[in-house]
Amino acid sequence: MASLPPGTSPGPGAHPHPAPRHPRLDPLADRYAARTHGMKTSEIRALFSVVSRPEVVSLAGGMPAVTALPLDAVGSMIGELVTGMGAQTLQYGSGQGDPRLRERICDVMALEGITDASPSEVVVTVGSQQGLDLVTRVFCDPGDVILAEGPSYVGALGVFEAAQARVRHVTMDDDGLVPEALEQALLECRAAGDRVKFLYTVPNFHNPAGVTLSEPRRQAVMEIADRYDLLVIEDNPYGLLGFDREPMRALRARDDQRVIYLGSFSKTFSPGLRVGWVLAPLAVREKLVLATEAQVLCPPSLTQYAVARYLDTQPWREQIKLFTELYRERRDATLESLEALMPAGTTWTHPDGGFYVWLKLPHGLDAKLMQPRAVNAHVAYVPGIGFYADGSGREHMRLSYCYPEPDQIREGVRRLARVVEAELELHATFDAVDTGTFRAVRGGTQVPGVDPFVGPANSDRYGDRG
């Protein structure tokens, strides 16, 4: 920090900055805005350096299989854009986004039953992640409540935390969000005087749960939204990646005023281009454009033109089909291996699209605490705790099958199953300790309560077992 020039002193009424609490760690520690206090590294980013090691099979990251794209064709297309369209591709653009791209986005949304969207209601964003951030900025003050599935997309939780909103999770099951639980949450919030700003939901091939909101539940959720005057944020990056059936009809197709829809080209084309969008009623759209102008001025021109040109000139529907066939094969490899190898008591979801399986460990095991052993065994996953704002999810983990080849997936699940089995054995041993029948662990007498792998510091994790 710049100090005052020699011979000057703070003016009357000015207070010198208080001494930083941890001057050597971070001299600015006392200056950060309150909203930064809730910010933390996501479970996924924390794993990044580990999972990129070649010996580790990563079932952690949700990276799309972009190598399945026709890279030469995409490369020439982008090159021709710059030479053909010239400086326009390298210039600032409109805050709302390229009009041609917004038209094409409406064609894409029509595949999910949104047939009445106008390009004027679309705002192009830097991935749907920016869309989430904009919507949250426009609607949420600190302390407001957001209802969100439990578990929820980790990137959304990060945005909500940064806005100092409070997340209240709503239970989901194999058919997605449970409408009765939603209504109950609304009633409880109403009784507590909480300001519920919106429901955040990922209805298709949920991240991380892998499940899809059933047709009757879509109806029920929208009826509840109507009854309680609830705004719904429908986050739908995976909707076109179904394996077995046509895309489901979007919530936005049922109500164009109550639902704000977030879309993305990250999973159907390329995440590196960072192109997504928000479809919102006109009044909201105006606020979103102002917010995006304050944030980034405008979305990048080149990547918008690239996506518009891709949709205009390349067989993108066939490409999506190719992606889904590839992901289906990987999903099958995952489910078959889990079925064959996982110890009794382990359960998991059966996605029919998208990227993710949500796995529940046998009772008492903790995915977060098991993680170092898994990494030691050269397999990575994302612990479930990262997908909840309230610290639950310890028995769960997310497995992503989108990126590794089927053989790698089988090997990864084999390694994971061994780790879970070892963890179960360890637990059985400590159960024996608890009941006084404990003898020895790994060839030596073991002090009860001490984890033979990680030492006494972490051994209290067994304290909460029933």
Ligand SMILES: Cc1ncc(COP(=O)(O)O)c(C=O)c1O
């Ligand atoms: C549910 C969900 N929403 C939003 C995003 C953000 O996607 P992007 O910003 O790449 O469009 C992701 C990415 O994984 C996601 O899974």
